[in-house]
Ligand SMILES: Nc1ncnc2c1ncn2[C@@H]1O[C@H](COP(=O)(O)OP(=O)(O)OP(=O)(O)O)[C@@H](O)[C@H]1O
């Protein structure tokens with residue numbers, strides 16, 4: 315296959331952080347090339363250099379179809395056929411599908427906009443890759459998965475030769491991931507090169523021809539995906555080995571902390587009854603639309619049920635806000651770190667302690683600097699958040715490290731019930747391991763945990779008991795140590 319792009323001796327520093335050190339990479343037309351590495355290993359930085367958002371240090375070379383550059387700007391990069399789909403997708407939510415796809419091709423300076431041409435372009439782009447969306451729907455009314463399709467069609471409309479997707483599957487369900495991977499194969503058939511960044515090693519191995527591994531800004535190597543498995547990749551990424559097993563606990567001996575009886579909310583979930591015991595990790599899994607997240611939000615006071623009861627330590631709870639939930643010792647870590655979890659412009663430190671400001675307040679409502687710093691430092695250390703200075707804004711952290719700040723924020727409230735909704739989405743394997751470790755530690759101290767996840771291995775290996783939800787109902791219950799991935803997979807798809 316012809317080489318489309320070649321990088322040689324690419325380095326990048328941000329202040330004291332060596333984000334990339336002497337990285338070489340070749341990308342061929344018609345290949346799917348996955349980029350993997352732990353949080354902060356430099357994947358997004360490498361992408362920003364290819365897309366011209368950041369210049370590399372002097373000495374590096376970028377060669378695109380035999381033309382050599384010392385650095386690119388975004389216009390040159392786009393002209394060369396490079397399109398990046400960032401995690402936030404950079405779409406205009408208040409414009410329609412057609413406008414989002416086609417508008418870039420038909421904005422001739424300040425001239426009038428040719429709406430018919432926009433529609434035609436959008437339609438052609440969708441047809442080329444077999445996507446079928448209503449052109450006149452506003453993007454804000456689409457699911458994340460469909461928004462992603464719009465972003466990919468926009469790349470098609472721009473005649474992309476290289477499409478880079480930075481963690482495209484982080485907020486998708488398994489079903490949607492399958493659809494996206496099918497589309498990636500379609501792009502490949504058209505001779506387009508795809509660079510795919512993901513923390514889900516199973517899907518990386520499913521779709522990639524070659525995999526490049528980064529560790530601490532250095533390239534470990536580029537490998538043939540056929541010769542890899544997720545264990546080998548994890549070891550290359552981290553230099554560590556991993557083992558999982560969660561010992562069974564005797565639930566009958568444990569006090570019930572949280573229970574629901576016939577909890578219902580029209581359109582979301584129905585007749586949900588379960589008990590959650592002290593120190594128990596209860597996994598909940600199911601397909602898209604199973605009502606898991608809606609249920610979790612109700613338990614956190616944000617999506618009030620319209621029938622049934624919630625009890626906490628034997629007392630009936632009628633939560634009307636998340637503030638009340640927090641006051642009752644219930645914490646919720648959402649799956650959507652970028653929109654719900656953090657104030658990106660604010661320092662890491664204040665994001666970490668925002669939930670416990672009341673507790674830290676001393677004389678006259680002031681927060682003693684020392685208490686603030688020691689709380690922040692403790693969580694940064696416990697969750698191994700990679701950070702040079704906790705007073706930097708959260709947005710300077712890599713994606714996975716942002717997720718850890720969200721977790722720290724909730725852990726700091728010392729909850730009695732901790733609800734984790736897809737807590738490891740976008741988090742690399744050793745950070746995942748760190749999060750599981752912390753969750754187990756909390757459970758061992760008596761915290762009752764609900765672990766919601768799409769990933770069957772995640773609920774299986776890190777919960778004591780698993781509930782399956784489907785169309786808003788609980789359709790199965792399994793003890794983890796008596797179950798298997800296959801058994802759960804069958805139950806989820808039944
Ligand atoms: N604008 C910036 N200012 C300061 N440091 C930065 C900046 N951008 C990235 N970094 C640092 O460079 C390193 C590499 O970050 P990068 O975002 O490339 O990681 P990543 O591999 O994409 O991680 P993740 O899997 O968490 O998304 C990190 O230590 C990060 O904090």
Ligand SMILES: [Mg+2]
Pocket residue numbers: 357358359480712713
């Ligand atoms: Mg990244």
